[in-house]
Amino acid sequence: xxxxxxxxxxxxxxxxxxxxxxxxxxxxxxxxxxxxxxxxxxxxxxxxxxxxxxxxxxxxxxxxxxxxxxxxxxxxxxxxxxxxxxxxxxxxxxxxxxxxxxxxxxxxxxxxxxxxxxxxxxxxxxxxxxxxxxxxxxxxxxxxxxxxxxxxxxxxxxxxxxxxxxxxxxxxxxxxxxxxxxxxxxxxxxxxxxxxxxxxxxxxxxxxxxxxxxxxxxxxxxxxxxxxxxxxxxxxxxxxxxxxxxxxxxxxxxxxxxxxxxxxxxxxxxxxxxxxxxxxxxxxxxxxxxxxxxxxxxxxxxxxxxxxxxxxxxxxxxxxxxxxxxxxxxxxxxxxxxxxxxxxxxxx
DNA sequence: AACTTGCACAACCGCGCAAAT
DNA sequence: CATTTGCGCGGTTGTGCAAGT
Numbered sequence: 582x583x584x585x586x587x588x589x590x591x592x593x594x595x596x597x598x599x600x601x602x603x604x605x606x607x608x609x610x611x612x613x614x615x616x617x618x619x620x621x622x623x624x625x626x627x628x629x630x631x632x633x634x635x636x637x638x639x640x641x642x643x644x645x646x647x648x649x650x651x652x653x654x655x656x657x658x659x660x661x662x663x664x665x666x667x668x669x670x671x672x673x674x675x676x677x678x679x680x681x682x683x684x685x686x687x688x689x690x691x692x693x694x695x696x697x698x699x700x701x702x703x704x705x706x707x708x709x710x711x712x713x714x715x716x717x718x719x720x721x722x723x724x725x726x727x728x729x730x731x732x733x734x735x736x737x738x739x740x741x742x743x744x745x746x747x748x749x750x751x752x753x754x755x756x757x758x759x760x761x762x763x764x765x766x767x768x769x770x771x772x773x774x775x776x777x778x779x780x781x782x783x784x785x786x787x788x789x790x791x792x793x794x795x796x797x798x799x800x801x802x803x804x805x806x807x808x809x810x811x812x813x814x815x816x817x818x819x820x821x822x823x824x825x826x827x828x829x830x831x832x833x834x835x836x837x838x839x840x841x842x843x844x845x846x847x848x849x850x851x852x853x854x855x856x857x858x859x860x861x862x863x864x865x866x867x868x869x870x871x872x873x874x875x876x877x878x879x880x881x882x883x884x885x886x887x888x889x890x891x892x893x894x895x896x897x898x899x900x901x902x903x904x905x906x907x908x909x910x911x912x913x914x915x916x917x918x919x920x921x922x923x924x925x926x927x928x929x
Numbered sequence: 930a931a932c933t934t935g936c937a938c939a940a941c942c943g944c945g946c947a948a949a950t
Numbered sequence: 951c952a953t954t955t956g957c958g959c960g961g962t963t964g965t966g967c968a969a970g971t
Contacts, residue, residue, distance in 0.1 A: 595940080595941075596939095596940075596941090596964085596965090597939070597940075597965085598939085598940085616956095616957095617956090618956070618957070619955080619956060619957090631956085631957090632941090632942090632956095632957085632958095633940075633941080635957075635958085636939090636940065636941085637939090637940085639958095640939075640940085641939080668960065668961085669959090669960085670959075670960065671958075671959060671960085682958095682959075682960080683938090683939080683940085683960095684938085684939095686960070686961085687937070687938060687939080688937085688938095690961090690962095691935090691936060691937055691938080692936080692937080695936095
């Protein structure tokens with residue numbers, strides 16, 4: 582499967598690319614466009630495997646690839662995004678125009694990770710090292726083990742999470758969430774705000790901001806777990822609009838339902854009432870079916886617990902959940918309730 | 930000057946997913 | 951429905967260079 586052994590084929594070059602090879606690849610792609618990587622080397626007259634060509638193009642030759650030193654702002658952004666997304670470099674790179682996932686991964690491993698460690702911050706959890714508190718209340722998995730992706734279920738979950746995260750965290754929207762995070766940090770430094778209405782987001786660090794709002798949602802049997810996986814895989818949400826000045830956004834939750842499915846009315850709009858609570862159950866209460874809900878400053882800030890949590894399923898497998906406020910759990914619940922014919926397609 | 934160490938960068942590699950067959 | 955193929959992702963390794971000893 583895949584392209585195992587791609588680099589081992591006799592006669593194919595490995596290692597650093599020459600200027601001549603770069604030119605051949607560039608000229609070919611300019612003429613024929615990207616794609617067809619497997620056959621590209623032959624057509625372009627390159628003695629490389631297609632995979633190597635794709636990598637060279639994506640990380641080096643592609644127009645718009647920004648080269649050179651990362652700015653302090655970019656580095657800060659990487660740290661912020663890593664705290665939310667973990668080692669999901671491709672998603673992180675979408676928030677740094679011109680930077681490739683490979684480049685970001687490199688700078689993280691070679692510089693930022695060590696910098697955090699020197700500052701006494703665990704680069705995996707983004708928590709101070711002297712804090713023995715686990716990252717989440719249901720996190721029973723050793724984080725380093727998790728990082729290494731040592732079990733199949735975790736690897737699979739990471740894949741799933743990527744998909745979910747990519748859809749739940751569209752480019753640009755993280756800025757809002759990040760702003761909120763900064764706000765929360767400021768809050769803890771003495772800048773009390775009335776918008777923080779009694780929730781427990783008062784600590785510094787991801788752990789305090791990231792809570793599992795309705796763990797019961799994922800308390801499931803083996804078969805339910807499997808079902809949930811597939812449902813989660815098919816779920817999505819979409820930011821319809823985002824007004825940074827007003828700090829509001831409209832989120833569409835749902836999929837392109839089977840035309841025969843009447844449970845998915847189009848154009849269904851639900852106005853989120855102003856609520857003080859942070860919990861996803863609020864969304865659960867309000868959003869009983871897929872649709873669009875409007876998040877304004879108070880309720881969105883109150884619910885934007887951006888988190889990457891490890892959920893332990895009934896079957897012992899552990900998978901990740903990205904929670905943006907209650908949106909994730911809400912979406913998940915919606916999918917759980919949907920008839921089978923409504924699953925499996927993605928809105929766009 | 931020679932050697933070691935650390936850093937930055939580029940590329941390799943294996944795996945899993947989804948579309949195609 | 952099973953298998954194959956193409957691709958993208960993330961972890962790891964290799965290499966060159968600069969700074970330190």
